[in-house]
Amino acid sequence: MKEESVGLIIGVSIGVVIGLVLAIFAFFCHRYHRKRSQIGNSSSRRAATIPIRTNGADSCTILSDSTLGPESPIKSDRHGMPFWLDGFKKSSSMIPASGLPEYAYKDLQKATHNFTTVIGEGAFGPVYKAQMSTGETVAVKVLATNSKQGEKEFNTEVMLLGRLHHRNLVNLVGYCAEKGKHMLVYVYMSNGSLASHLYSDVNEALSWDLRVPIALDVARGLEYLHNGAVPPVIHRDIKSSNILLDQSMRARVADFGLSREEMVDKHAAIRGTFGYLDPEYISSGTFTKKSDVYSFGVLLFEIIAGRNPQQGLMEYVELAAMNTEGKVGWEEIVDSRLQGNFDVKELNEMAALAYKCINRAPSKRPSMRDIVQVLTRILKSRNHGSHHKNSLSATDEVFIDTDQLENKISVTDHRREESLDSVAEVYEV
Numbered sequence: 001m002k003e004e005s006v007g008l009i010i011g012v013s014i015g016v017v018i019g020l021v022l023a024i025f026a027f028f029c030h031r032y033h034r035k036r037s038q039i040g041n042s043s044s045r046r047a048a049t050i051p052i053r054t055n056g057a058d059s060c061t062i063l064s065d066s067t068l069g070p071e072s073p074i075k076s077d078r079h080g081m082p083f084w085l086d087g088f089k090k091s092s093s094m095i096p097a098s099g100l101p102e103y104a105y106k107d108l109q110k111a112t113h114n115f116t117t118v119i120g121e122g123a124f125g126p127v128y129k130a131q132m133s134t135g136e137t138v139a140v141k142v143l144a145t146n147s148k149q150g151e152k153e154f155n156t157e158v159m160l161l162g163r164l165h166h167r168n169l170v171n172l173v174g175y176c177a178e179k180g181k182h183m184l185v186y187v188y189m190s191n192g193s194l195a196s197h198l199y200s201d202v203n204e205a206l207s208w209d210l211r212v213p214i215a216l217d218v219a220r221g222l223e224y225l226h227n228g229a230v231p232p233v234i235h236r237d238i239k240s241s242n243i244l245l246d247q248s249m250r251a252r253v254a255d256f257g258l259s260r261e262e263m264v265d266k267h268a269a270i271r272g273t274f275g276y277l278d279p280e281y282i283s284s285g286t287f288t289k290k291s292d293v294y295s296f297g298v299l300l301f302e303i304i305a306g307r308n309p310q311q312g313l314m315e316y317v318e319l320a321a322m323n324t325e326g327k328v329g330w331e332e333i334v335d336s337r338l339q340g341n342f343d344v345k346e347l348n349e350m351a352a353l354a355y356k357c358i359n360r361a362p363s364k365r366p367s368m369r370d371i372v373q374v375l376t377r378i379l380k381s382r383n384h385g386s387h388h389k390n391s392l393s394a395t396d397e398v399f400i401d402t403d404q405l406e407n408k409i410s411v412t413d414h415r416r417e418e419s420l421d422s423v424a425e426v427y428e429v
């Protein structure tokens with residue numbers, strides 16, 4: 001009996017020990033599997049960082065892989081960084097990211113007759129006209145230097161323009177990053193830059209009738225950048241040589257090498273073009289949408305006067321503004337080549353708008369949306385005759401509070417662009 005109970009106790013003890021071992025094993029197995037599945041989930045949700053602009057202080061949009069979808073072409077390296085941040089070694093990754101096709105070096109070489117068809121030269125490098133074998137004509141900008149800054153601007157253009165589409169922007173149609181060369185391929189603008197029409201002795205003086213629609217085209221391009229693009233874009237270098245004209249003399253905004261989102265960059269060197277720079281930006285180092293508005297105001301005066309802002313245009317404007325004392329008009333600043341061939345009312349309205357844009361206080365400057373509305377109205381009354389009942393005078397403060405409107409009507413960027421377009425279409429009869 002004694003022996004039997006000892007055996008029973010030993011048996012129970014062994015059973016308990018085995019049970020405990022099994023329980024501990026099962027517990028660790030469970031924990032291990034849970035951890036594995038957590039790792040799996042978190043890596044599939046890990047944020048992919050998509051550089052929107054890599055010029056200067058990088059500004060990024062964070063999208064999760066799940067947002068991108070399982071078939072997302074955007075690949076991250078083991079640190080979760082996109083490949084194309086690493087220079088251009090893996091530039092083909094930019095194709096799906098930018099949505100732009102990559103052109104073959106040899107095709108561009110052939111289309112430009114071995115890079116002999118130069119049509120311009122900018123800070124970025126030479127620009128060539130290229131006749132592709134498909135029949136399309138394009139403009140090819142070749143990055144002249146291998147500097148880091150140049151590469152950054154190349155990256156900026158590809159990433160930025162690849163996602164921006166508007167008929168008043170010079171759309172990027174592709175790029176080439178081959179054989180150590182970096183090239184940007186654009187829609188060809190057969191009438192060259194606005195500057196070449198304002199200042200060239202070869203081209204005839206631009207008629208007044210064309211100047212107002214050109215101003216509206218530029219305003220619409222900028223309005224899209226400020227309010228249609230997600231995230232918004234500030235151009236930072238609005239000037240007449242960055243406005244290009246197509247065969248019907250419709251204008252598009254070009255050159256996004258300096259573009260970036262709104263930012264404070266007190267320590268960075270002032271960038272942009274002398275004569276067009278917002279004084280507030282110079283003193284504070286803060287570049288905002290209103291700094292683009294200032295440059296646009298200078299451009300409007302340049303269009304009116306046919307004078308270069310780098311050669312004292314604004315002093316001339318300030319003198320005229322003092323003389324007018326709000327009563328007379330701006331006739332004295334009009335391009336002398338127009339010799340009376342301009343509409344005085346339109347001129348006064350456009351100059352009054354330009355003067356608002358160059359107000360020293362950014363908060364007193366109109367937004368690009370306001371500007372589009374005013375210029376649209378000017379052209380609308382041109383088409384309807386100057387005695388149109390509902391037309392508004394230049395002195396009326398009619399800037400619509402579109403922010404308030406926006407709160408009421410939630411529209412997608414696309415629809416918003418379309419609705420603005422339909423307002424602006426009015427003059428295109």
Ligand SMILES: Nc1ncnc2c1ncn2[C@@H]1O[C@H](COP(=O)(O)OP(=O)(O)OP(=O)(O)O)[C@@H](O)[C@H]1O
Pocket residue numbers: 119120121122123124125126127139141170186187188189190192193241242244254255
């Ligand atoms: N898409 C295009 N179609 C036709 N001509 C173009 C095109 N892009 C540029 N050009 C021509 O090449 C010139 C140089 O252009 P680019 O944008 O490189 O420099 P920029 O704007 O004149 O000067 P910067 O680089 O200093 O701003 C333009 O003035 C224009 O005459």
